[in-house]
Amino acid sequence: MNENALQPSENFKKMAARSVQAIWLFVLTYLLLVSAAVGLTILSAFAGLMLIAAKPMFITIMLGGGLICFGVLILIFLVKFIFKVNKIDRSHLTLVTKEEQPGLFKMIDEIVAEVGTDFPKKVYFSSEVNASVFYDSSFWSMFLPVRKNLHIGLGLMNTISIDELKAILAHEFGHFSQKSMRTGSYVYNVNQVIYNTLYENEGYGNFAQKLAGISNYFAIFVVLAGKIISGVQFILKKIYDVVNLNHLALSREMEFHADTVAASVAGSDALITALHRLQLADYSLNNVFNYYNGKIKDKEKTNNIFPQQKFVMDFYAGLQKIKIENHLPIVSEEHYSKFNKSKLTLKDQWSSHPRTADRVEHLRKLNYPLKSYGTGIAIDLLVNKDTVFEQVTKKLFDAIDYGNSPIISDAGKFEEDFLENQRQNTFHQLYNGYFDFRNPLNELNSEDFEKPGLSIHLHANNFFSDENLSLIYLLDGINEDLNTLKQIEDKVFEVKTFDYDGKRYTQQDCSELIERLESESKDLDDQLKKLDAQIFEYFLYLALEQGRKEEFVNFYNHYKAIRTLLESQNNCHNKITQVTSFMHTRTAVETIEQQMYLVKDEEIVFKEELLKLLTNPLYGEHITAIDKEQIEKFIASNYNYFAGGSYFNFQVDELFDSIRLFAKIINDTNFNAKKRLLDFQVTLEGVNSTANKKPVTI
Known part of the structure; x- marks a missing residue:
């Protein structure tokens, strides 16, 4: 080292x-x-x-x-x-020993020796996509030596390489690698x-x-x-x-120091590739958790969540065209940053960790060569890994009461349900994610469905290219930067200087920069609106050419009718959510009694919107018999919610259940109408693709 x-x-x-x-x-x-x-x-x-x-x-x-x-x-x-x-909750952790996992402990031994720190007191596994060093702390731990424990998430080991695991563990031990690092620990305890x-x-x-x-x-x-x-x-x-501000500033420097240790032990690229993949790995595991959360009512669980995490990660990697090497997605720097087009850089004084981009830049500058420890996925270091997977999964599900006869679901059922859910709740790959962020053209009248202005033969990929998709990300980035700059200008938070697109600015420069960005935002918005219009005309042309104009108009009008109602429905939902927000927090009795007048006023409007859902045939498909019964009961109620210094819990629960149900119905109905329109357009493009037309650039 x-x-x-x-x-x-x-x-x-x-x-x-x-x-x-x-x-x-x-x-x-x-x-x-x-x-x-x-x-x-x-x-x-x-x-x-x-x-x-x-x-x-x-x-x-x-x-x-x-x-x-x-x-x-x-x-x-x-x-x-x-x-x-301060005791760390260990109920979700599984203790592991050297006798059980000699390969993993051999790696830990070597890292500890190379970094020159102490071996952890105990090593634990969890289901998380994370690794950390922890200990029970008190006032006296500032003066008495405390041995640290190492926590390793199997959700992490399941989605990184052996070299990346070595880098991550070296990072954790890097926090305690020198006597001078105790300053950070001391500051933490005083904090x-x-x-x-x-x-x-x-x-x-x-x-x-x-x-x-x-x-x-x-x-x-x-x-x-x-x-x-x-x-x-x-x-x-x-x-x-x-x-605290000084402690957080020191914490960020400690992260850079630990990254330096990790890069020296394992190589810069080992930590960089891991950092880029962690978001995808965590997102994939959360997908699995969400699936089984939805299955609790059916008493359904699994013996092993980790192959399912890997399946989801590989699925999303394929969907986003991320290349696979040695059975792991290689998330590039470009891919990691393509969704974030912000050019504004602020020094976040309240953050304990540097931005991933800053950590990667630091590691690139170090440029330590890779020290390969072995090939394969990190989980391959474990003896009887499937047994370990099942032990940790069992501990995860033991926290939930499934009754006497839970149903054990296999990976095949999960994969089948996951793919079906993707089919039902995502838009066709033809659109390349374009309509994940935008809606089909909505401000239309009957004349717009006549002869389209666009009458040349094209393919959909002319519209839904990565280049056009990047315009959406760029517009979002500019609007996000504009919002932050306006807060800086209004002194919502104090910032002396900031960087925009690599150039240093002061608070006095905000006005000029805001004016420039507003102009850029308008130009991009106009460009995307023009593209939206071309997309509409393109599919209208295909519908006319294939004799399916009436179907096209019907799908569009159905979507437009629902979309037109959505804005007022969202306003109603936002208001009832806002006026009832105090009910989630500890509030003085006098304040609650005053706020209840606002709740009852807004409840009248909310019940009117619920009644409109029940009587509008557009929403019938997404209102079950149970939903209807719940809505009718709530509409007929005359709840007080609070009296005598206490809430009526069952009344409050019914209110919030109705608010959640309202949001679900309007959003599901809107999504379904949008998806039906887009799926119909895919059928038009399918016929167009078989006509062997040469794509042209527009």
């Missing part, structure tokens, strides 16, 4: 120094607060005891006891973090102390409430202590921002 890889960069040292300075600021402030709290506690205890001694009677005993509690409460608030232990003092106060709050419940005399002093604690929190919040 390159020894320089272990040396922190100058920027790392600078961020570490700033973090230490922020910590000292906290320590000095905290010591002053504690000293004041100790003094106040002694003073209030003395005053309380003197009051009781002066005239022992019920009222003086209560007031004296309240005074003593007043000081103690403030002191406890400031020192309660000492007793806080946890401040966070606990500010935000983790449920237990303390319960204790204070019980104390206040003893007597009204005690309650007076509990309220007074609360006022002082609010002032202490105000001071600590200001310092927390300083400490």
Whole structure:
């Protein structure tokens, strides 16, 4: 291993120094607060005891006891973090030993030796697409040595190569590779102390409430202590921002340092290719999870989710034309970034990790050669991998109650259902994803269905090329950048400088840049609208040529009728969702009672929209008998939702169930109408393709 890889960069040292300075600021402030709290506690205890001694009677005993509690409460608030232990939930983890998996532990041994760090205390498997080092921490772990545990997700090992696994594990050990790296650990723990003092106060709050419940005399002093604690929190919040911002800046440098260690151990490309594939691997596993979440009601589960994850990943790789090498998709840098056309670069001071693009750029500059550890997928390192897969899968599903006789589904059924779901819920590959982001032309009248202006023979690939698709991504990127720039101009968040398309700008430059981007956005939008019109005319021409104009018009009018209603339906859904959002959070009784007037007003409009769904034949196909019964029951109801300081849970549940059902019906109906139109156009193109017409450029 390159020894320089272990040396922190100058920027790392600078961020570490700033973090230490922020910590000292906290320590000095905290010591002053504690000293004041100790003094106040002694003073209030003395005053309380003197009051009781002066005239022992019920009222003086209560007031004296309240005074003593007043000081103690403030002191406890400031020192309660000492007793806080942050324990990592291990219920989803499976312990693995060297005897069980010698191949994996051999790799870990070699990495540990090369990096020069300690071997993990324990190694665990999970189902995740992730790897991490973790430990139970407390205030005392800043001063006492704590051995770390290694967590490896099988969802990760199932989708990366052996070389990539080595790079990822080396990255994790890189975080603890040098004594100087302990600065980051120390800052993290102090950050946890401040966070606990500010935000983790449920237990303390319960204790204070019980104390206040003893007597009204005690309650007076509990309220007074609360006022002082609010002032202490105000001071600590200001310092927390300083400490946390410096901690996050250091965390980003720690990631770059760990990447340097990983690249030195395994090679730059090993980590780069893994970083590019992780999003696809995680998305694929979540697809499998979502499938089985939908099967809970049918008591259906599987013994092994991981071949299904691999199937989904390979499917999407094929769909997106990603090449496969050694049984793994090679997600290129171009593919990874093609969906993100933003040219705006901000220094995200609240992020703990650098952007993937920045990490890749850093690794490219290092340019460490690949040190091949072995060929194959990382999961091949495991002994009896199918048994391990099943153990981890079982632990995953054990958290769900399937009753006495769950149905065990095989991979074949999953694959069949997955492909059928793709067929029903995605648009034909002919469109190359174009209509995933845009809708067919909607502002049409009867004259538009007459003779089309486009009357030359073409193929659909002239319209749905990657080049035209990139226009959509570019427009989205510009609009996203515009939104951010307007927030910078309005000082929604403070940014001194930023980069756009590789050039440095200041806040004062926003107005000119916004004007330029708005012009570019309009030009792109006009270009895409022109393309939409050409697509419509192209398929209209095919329909006329094939004598299927009436079918084409019917599909279009059906889609247009539903699309026309969608905007008002979405507005209704957004309003009822917005006015009921407070019901998901802890809210003061007075606020709830006031907000309920708005809920009841908006409920009237919402019920009217639900009734329109029931009476409009356009939506009948997507409203089941059970759905209809639920909607009719809700429309006929006159719920209060809240009274006497408490929610009526069953009424609230029915409200939110109806909101979700409304959204599902309108979205399913719109999607189905759009898909039917697009599928019909595919049949027109199918005939066109068999006519052996030479494609031309438009």
